[in-house]
Amino acid sequence: TAILSMHHSTTISSSKQFCSVTAFDALDDRLAMSSKMGATSALQPQTAGIAGPFDVCIEVSGNPRALQSAIDNTSNNGRIIVGSWYGNTDVALKLGIDFHRSHKTIQTSQVSTIPSTMTGLWNKDRRFALTW
Numbered sequence: 001t002a003i004l005s006m007h008h009s010t011t012i013s014s015s016k017q018f019c020s021v022t023a024f025d026a027l028d029d030r031l032a033m034s035s036k037m038g039a040t041s042a043l044q045p046q047t048a049g050i051a052g053p054f055d056v057c058i059e060v061s062g063n064p065r066a067l068q069s070a071i072d073n074t075s076n077n078g079r080i081i082v083g084s085w086y087g088n089t090d091v092a093l094k095l096g097i098d099f100h101r102s103h104k105t106i107q108t109s110q111v112s113t114i115p116s117t118m119t120g121l122w123n124k125d126r127r128f129a130l131t132w
Contacts, residue, residue, distance in 0.1 A: 024048055024069075048073045058109075060084050064091040071095075076102045083109045 022041040023034035031042035043051055045066065052073035059070040062084040070080045071093065114122050 022051055022054065024066075045069060054078065056081065058083055062086055064089075064093070067091065068093055071099065071104065071106070074102075074104050077104070078102075079105045079107060081107050081109050083111070 020040035021038070022043060023031065023039040024043055024045045024047075025031050025034065026045055031044075034042040041051065048069050049072070053075040054073055055075050055078045057070035057074045057078070058081045059067045060083040064086070067080075067082065067084070074080050114124065114127065
């Protein structure tokens with residue numbers, strides 16, 4: 001399980017920066033690496049309900065339980081970014097009245113192509129140089 005969750009600082013909202021990043025993972029070595037890379041907190045997944053809610057959750061594990069946790073622990077009007085690929089697996093999610101009234105946004109992130117709105121600024125070589 002890997003979820004990055006972020007709280008937005010209301011005092012610096014005009015700069016669009018986050019004041020904290022919380023990483024969730026079931027593997028201790030990944031939690032340690034998250035802390036080393038600058039996560040404010042690195043926690044076991046079962047603590048998400050206590051640590052949240054979060055303004056933005058980024059789900060990158062491909063585990064349906066992690067996606068549901070991201071949805072459940074995102075603030076009202078928050079955003080869930082799905083960076084995982086679930087393949088041909090059917091995923092059942094709880095999207096009942098609480099989800100409907102929360103005005104949360106679920107957005108996918110597909111990294112094999114650059115969105116057409118960004119091709120004037122980014123190409124694959126630039127993206128690769130930044131990430132690797």
